[in-house]
Amino acid sequence: MSETQLIFQLSQPGRSAVSQAPKALADDKLSAIPAHLRRKQKPALPEVSEMQVVRHYTNLSSKNFAIDKQFYPLGSCTMKYNPRGANRAAMLPGFLNRHPLAPETHSQGFLSCMFELQNFLKEVTGMKGVSLAPMAGAQGEFAGVAMIRAYHEARGDEGRTEILIPEAAHGTNPATAVMCGYKVREVPVGKDGDVDLDALKAACGPQTAGLMMTNPSTCGVFERQIEAIAKTVHEAGGLLYYDGANLNAILGKVRPGDMGFDVIHMNLHKTFATPHGGGGPGAGPVGVSERLLPYLPTPMAGQRDDGSYHWIDTDTLETSIGHLSAFMGNAGVLLRAYYYARSLGREGMIRVGEFSTLAANYLLKRLEAVGCTAAYPDRRASHEFILTFAKEAKELGVTAMDIAKRLLDYNQHAPTTYFPLLVPECFLIEPTETESKEALDEFVDAMAAILEEARTQPDMVKEAPFTQPVRRLDDVKAARELDLAWSE
Amino acid sequence: MPYIPHTPDDVCAMLDAIGADSIEALFDEIPAHLKAAGKLDALPEGLSEMEVTRLMNERAAMDAGAVSFIGAGAYQHHIPAAVWEIATRGEFYTAYTPYQAEASQGTLQVIYEFQTLMTRLTGMEVSNASVYDGASGLSEAVLMALRANRKSKSRKVLVPTALNPRYTAATQAIVENQDVALDSVAFDPASGQTPLDALKPFEGQDYAALVISQPNFFGSLEEVDALTDWAHANSMLVIGVVNPTSLALLTPPGEWGAEGADIVVGEGQPLGVPLSSGGPYFGFMCCKQKYVRQMPGRIIGRTVDMEGKQGFALTLQAREQHIRRSKATSNICTNQGLAMTASTIYCSLLGPDGLTNVAAHCHANTQSLADKLTAIAGVERAFSAPTFHEVVLTLPKPAAEVLAALAGKDVLGGVSLATDYDMPNAILINATEIHSESDLDLFAVALKEVLAA
Amino acid sequence: MSEIPAELRYASSHEWAKNDDGTVTVGITAHAQDAMGDLVYVELPEVGQVVAAGDEAGVVESVKAASDIYAPVSGEIVAINEALEDEPELVNNVPYEGGWLFKIAMSEESDLDNLLTADQYQAQIESE
């Protein structure tokens, strides 16, 4: 595939997509704007025709891997099928043209969807209240930990300065704790992937504000001591935070609320099948137990006795941690998740956890059979699992990164690599419930072929990929000689 | 089974390979008493695509049909058909964050082009690949300024009262957890601007940054050069909060005062993203090159591959949470990529003349609307300063009452300033290029009727 | 096996320290730069900054990792290696010479005694 020019390189002075903008106005129409506040030169946007734009971006799109094109088993990301019907529904004119500050009289349709979605999410998580406000997982984490802080502060419990985080946790967890003004203390994870309970007990104390964890954990296994962990943290006066990135594994099977969690965020762009859009947007609703209800972020949808819907905002919920965005979060993502929830219904919801777990365990067993090494061979996989290529790296000089790159040549998107940091040379693999057995088998075949290549022609594997629009990129040059914007 | 492809034979074969006799057996590590069996009863039955579509059609239709003059941070513009046709192609819509660069060159090049577009609009040197929205973007800018301003030891930032109060509220909610204080700078009740005089009390004090909003919440244009120079003379960084459409007409923040703004954020929604009830929009964030290591969010760099061919990759990742964990510049991970993609396509379709014409029509239509409305007895402009595409009007009756009556006529006549500014009779209105002369007349006629009643 | 000059002292966090009449030059070891990979940026302290032994005094960044630098001894920063701004690769290429990071006017001579000898450091990295 050839190099695609930048849109700026297609630009010719005087060319434009004429029909997309209103006609020029006489300059006297702008006379109310003082000259010294006016821009001296027009912004140097590209001057191109409508077809050039369409062709350029269509061609660029073809350089992407995507769920619509490939198996995309990124662990911790839940790359499941994104139903097209959800997109169409969220793009209905009544939703699309609704201003976020439209009066409630002109918002009943939208509010009803949000109110029902809140209730569905409460039900599947076993929490007492849900706010849809956070705009991604990390912002949900922020909301959750800010609520933990607000709770301790409201009780005058000032000495709680630390958040505990298992060392295998996602980077957003420690970054969030710091954004909420906490110090982070890491808790070690044992050889079987479960938290080191003795270390946790030693780390817990009057300085503990809470513990952030996922279950199943980022090690791809269900944390079996969850109740003991909850008890330990609660007895120390801390609260328990559930990072819902892995909710897909247990959807309909176990509810975080029943495991003792006080606050949880969900990644609707994972579990509820909304698209990732090449980096976003997502939605990270938060759910809470009884004691954190007063602190939920606003706005939320409420229902009056007469059945009509209204916004709940800081004027009535004064203890709320407040607004996290200008309006109400990523409404369009929430509508897609609402579609998905209605589409699945109760039975469908339960099947998600079951079939994502079936797919992961099947894939793990098949991969082990072709010579891959599981990081936790004695454990059940949850909806995802870890392989380690430490042996291949040591003996053949072929790293997890090399294998990941070679997978692209087999038209398979690589799994998550080098996360969690605690397992060397690892892949975190999450197939999801929407992949057919044939798709899983193809991935196994590709992995078997690559392991064979690693033994017979390791130098070739180390140079992969060969079939993509570019070969391996010079990351070092990118960072040392920063080129972050085009100039002619 | 919706979206699940496995046949009963597949399931048997898969369980066989695993060596388990049922799917339930795969959950044997979960304590039995924790299982959720029977606890999801309140969920409804699943529906077919036809059924959910019908249901959501009905809901959407309930909210349609009004003519709106609400702005206040989100604006209706014409969006070329090609924008979302392309943005929702599966290759963009269903890709993840571009971690595998070789298999994500489409998204990566789009982001590089977006970064370039934003630097050109704002006159700044670098841009990131988006943050959640304008308001949360401001909170990131405030935290960034604290890190970037080496001359200041303070954890305080000056914020004008005339900034969108929703931005102030969100920023407050986010930064207060790190003991950062936002001190407010008053506006002049006659002009609706933030005067230099209001900054006098802070002269010589230690603040990390001054926030300047152009235009401000009232639509008024600030004297950005003087404000910028004042901040720099007092060792503060300047955080510009701008409307991207307005930048086609107004001095880009990179050129404010002698040295330009240091950090610029804003709501990207006007660039091709529909109102859609408040999101997904995207926040844009730009800064001077020397502060780039303090910037949160993803950043794409142009580089070469091992054969010397041009390619694009995530860069400066050591700022981000997946590497730097508790010391990262922010916790942001997933951003607003698809909306950013749409805006890149939008800016390319509009071009310099198109965006300028859009901005000019917004301005002219709002002037014209204000003229029509202030021709009604008792309706007046609240402030004297020049405006871009929003205006505050005072009414002879309480705004809440008037707005409710207008809504009854399917005219959404702006937002009330009663709670945020204690101006019970004031409304903030906006018109853009999409409003026709007859839309403006419709508002005028309706307002006249409502006020006469 | 990477080079560990016998005349230097080492911190367990992989800095080396070289004392010249109370001015201590600090860098990271060949082993540490090797583990990091190609460095792309080095953040240095400011001249005049006063540090205590064990304080964070900078950061080295590669494409995939970032690692804090700790002051091996207490004192005032009296010089920083400005060449690293444009050429962070000096740390990779010549870690014990042109790739030095900063110099500290040492306030507590005894801090040096708390550092590892070359043999001790060698033993530490072998056990890692």
Ligand SMILES: Cc1ncc(COP(=O)(O)O)c(C=O)c1O
């Ligand atoms: C375990 C885990 N926690 C948190 C997050 C953060 O979610 P988001 O990217 O939506 O902010 C992710 C996703 O990348 C994750 O995998």
